[in-house]
Amino acid sequence: MSFSQGLSGLNAASQALDVVGNNIANSQTVGFKSGSIAFADVFAGSQVGMGVQVAGVNQSFTDGVLGAGTSSLDMGIQGNGFFRLVNEAGRVFYSRNGQFKSDASGNIINNQGMFLTGYQASGTPPAIQPGAAVGPIQIPTGQMSARASDSGTLNGNLDSGTAAVTNTTFDPADNTSYSSVTQADAYDSLGNKHTINIYFAKTADNQWTAYSRDATAPGDGYQQIALQFNSAGQLTTSPAKLNVQGAAYNGGEALNFDFDLAGMTQQASDTAMNSPTTTGYAPGQMNGYTVGDSGQVIASYSNGQKQLLGQVVLSNFTNPGGLASQGNNCWTETPESGQPVTGVSGSGSLGTLYGNKLEASNVDLSKEMVNMIVYQRNYQSNSQTIKTQSELLQTLVNLG
Template sequence: MSFSQGLSGLTAASQALDVVGNNIANSQTVGFKSGSIAFADVFAGSQIGMGVQVSSVNQNFSDGVLGMGNSDLDMGIQGNGFFRLASEAGSIFYSRNGQFKQDENGYIVNNQGMFLTGYQATGNPPTIQPGAAVGPIQIPNGQMPARASDAGTLKGNLNSGSDVIDQTANPFDPADNKSYNSVTQMDAYDSLGNKHTINVYYVKTGDNQWKAYSSDTTSPNLNDQGDPVYQELELSFDTAGQLTTNPAKLSIQGAGYNGGAPLNFDLDMDGMTQQASDTDMGSPTTTGYAPGLMNGYMVGDNGQVIASYSNGQSQLIGQVVLSNFTNPGGLTSKGDNTWAETPESGQPSTGVAGTGNLGNLLGNKLESSNVDLSKEMVNMIVYQRNYQSNSQTIKTQSELLQILANLG
């Protein structure tokens, strides 16, 4: 019996050393989760045990330390959750290794070529549609299409001390700077991305009374006589200098230019004031932009993949999802830093990072191995001594048998 006890002890200690060795070997593996061995005694109908057996090898899914990543697509998880990966055959795997890159078709893949999954943004501008399917995320390499301006905002102050202009004697004429008090210039874009320069002119017509005129100087609308047509808005202020015109929307209109559709949108002037200080319109804004080429991309801390373009714009490409399990310890390891679902793990719950029971996802970070080298070195010494002690029981039993044989 002692032989079987000692042999079981040698086997168990050897397997424990294997676990320790694997932990140490993967101490620098990104996203690796350390293992620990559990033992159970063996009885066979007697009070004297038959030895020991390995009951399980458990994995420690505690967080590793987050460090800086090496590429724009590196990601790290803190808290619950796994990256959801799909193989070319469609099999689903889970990982904590956030080292990702683009393949030749623009898909985000890990070093083994598995596809990182999430929600793909669609439309112009791209957005994630409600109920979107989870699938591989692809980063397009084409140019960002132009977007026509369909709204604008202009907020600022008109100088209450400006001279009143008699429009009977001096009708508004952009060519005559005596027919207006000041002018603001801004850019807008048509459906093809052609840039239009828009001028907004301000004319003080009386105390607390102004008129605003708009003109598309790039491609103005023309009347039957071939003269430019200007859009007009009356602005009224109270004695505190607050705008009382409601709604204060100045129409912006322009003719088609170089094949683009005509401009036609409203400029929101709510929030304008009239005070005894210099006229200042700040930074007027309009929607729309010219086409642009991709400059690069980044992963936000919520898992959104955002691309930046040469036109100064950025747009959403997709959003990475995370998956979590009721019992992560029930996952089965598949190598290459991946696990697969089992009945013991339960079915995955999948969603956006930071929601439900899912942890946070951080861009340009990598989660290091959670192996504690100091602890593993101590365990190695303990299991080595255990191995030596079990070998000693076998040696002792052998000597006893030899003595018995000599007595015979």
């Protein structure tokens, strides 16, 4: 019986060394989760055991240390959750390896060619639509379409000490008919840039008139609004909306939107305007893309705009230890793992996703080296029991 006991010990120690060796070999593998071996004794109807058996190899899903990524699509997870991947056949895999890149079609893939899944942004402007299906995320490579300006904002101060205009008939070419002028940029439906001039003319104490004119495509002329301030310099006109109208230009639709002047003040200080803002932009070519810490894939364009392309999702399980390892840092769902709970980073029980980061292996090399020594001694001890039993048998043979 000692032979079988020693032999079982040799097999168990050998498998334990295999686990340690695998951990050490993958100590630099991104997202790798270390394994540990579990032993169980063997009985055969007597109080003397028959040896040892391997009860299983368990994986530790504790977090690895986050380090800097080398690609704009690198991602790391801290806490619960896995990246959800699908292969070309549609089979679903789960991984903690956040090394991703894009293929020729713009799909985000890992090094094995599996597609990273999430929510694809759609609409104008692009957004994640309620009830969107989870599927492969694709990065569009075309240019960003132009957007026509449909609103604007202008804030600033008008000098209360300014003299009233002498010419009350507004004429953009006559600077005696207005007190100051500022410019704003706007865009039509094709992305043609329009220069909008906004004029302010003081007509009496605490009373001003604002005029707008599309200098690029004047159309029918100008629009105007009367502005009334109280003795504290606060604007009392409501709503303070200055309409802008321009003619069609180079094939684009005519401009027609309002500037919000609600933030204007009148104080005894120099007339000064903050930079006007308008919605709308020209078309642009993609300069690059990044993954935010929430898992949002955001592209930047040559027109200075940013646009949401997609949202990476994470999946978690009631029992991650029940997942079936498939190699290539991937696992698949099993009845023991339970069904996945899928959502965005930071929601529910899901951990946090970080962009431009990579999760290192959670292998503790110091611990593995100690384990290797322990299992080596265990192997030697079991071989010694076999040797001792052999010597005892030899003694018995010699007595005969």
